[in-house]
Amino acid sequence: MIVADRKPIEEIIQQVEAHRNVLILGCNECVTVCEAGGKKEVGILASALRMYFINNGKDMRIDEITLERQCDHEYLEEIRDRIDRYDAVVSLACGVGVQFMAEKYLSKPVYPGVNTCFLGVTEKRGLWTERCQACGQCILANTAGICPISRCAKRILNGPCGGSTKGKCEVNKDLDCAWQLIVDRLKSLGRMDDYEKLFSIKDWSTDRAGGPRKVVREDVQI
Amino acid sequence: MRLSYPSSTKIIRVPCTGKVDILHILRAFEKGADGVYAVGCMEGDCHFNSGNFRARKRVEQAKKLLDTVGVGGERVQMFNLSSAEGPRFAEYAREMDQRIRELGPNPIKLAMKKAA
Incomplete structure (x- = not known):
């Protein structure tokens, strides 16, 4: 929401x-x-x-x-x-x-x-946290369902960076390192092979870099 | 016990102070109440676990809001007692009555009378 x-x-x-x-x-x-x-x-x-x-x-x-x-x-x-x-x-x-x-x-x-x-979730009443930046090119399938775009301070695609310490981000010691979360979850899913695959450069034109966006669905237009 | 307490106190019964919403408190002031206090069970003794804690938080929110709009947060208060403490209930009523008398009438009520 x-x-x-x-x-x-x-x-x-x-x-x-x-x-x-x-x-x-x-x-x-x-x-x-x-x-x-x-x-x-x-x-x-x-x-x-x-x-x-x-x-x-x-x-x-x-x-x-x-x-x-x-x-x-x-x-x-x-x-x-x-x-x-x-x-x-x-x-x-x-x-x-x-x-x-x-x-x-x-x-x-x-x-x-x-x-x-x-765009975020209700973790508990009175605590809402970010989960999506609406980048327009969802990569969650390859990151164990955890989004590095919205949850990594650097939005990096091949992490973690050197600022990750004991699972926390250098930006804020209370902030989980998104890439640590991704690695942990890939491990528990038995899919660490996915971690070896490198992400190529992301097409940011579907993010705000391309200006205001729109979705056109002629199949549902009357 | 036949205890007496100030007749200025109008009791509104709720199933639990957890039912008391910030809106109830604000509406009371909008309608001209000079003060509002919520009397809940002792902390830790709530039959619904957290009703009186919820009420306390809402009273605190109302205090801040009433300060902002110029009514005065000191006109609203949360009290706790057990259902066996009749004398304390009367004591809280007297305490609140005295506090409100010192503060004077609700400024909203005075402003509305002036405007009418």
């Missing part, structure tokens, strides 16, 4: 204080799971903002809506009949949702309510 973290409320106050009618728009998907932008977080932020502005003598209307997703036309269309009631929207979706919202409602200022961080 896309992992996001809450923005400081002071930052959001600064963004919206010039407006009078503000919609706090949540998303029921990834940001709900990582407890940054779901229905509950929308409620907390809206309540805090209402109290702040009442306390500061500012007449503000702050409403709450949480959509199923903000990255699909059909869900964002659900607010078309209500959007004109608001001067601005604080979207608690990831950066994708914020942008799609902005594209769809051109005249409406949209502010991000969360910082979008990475």
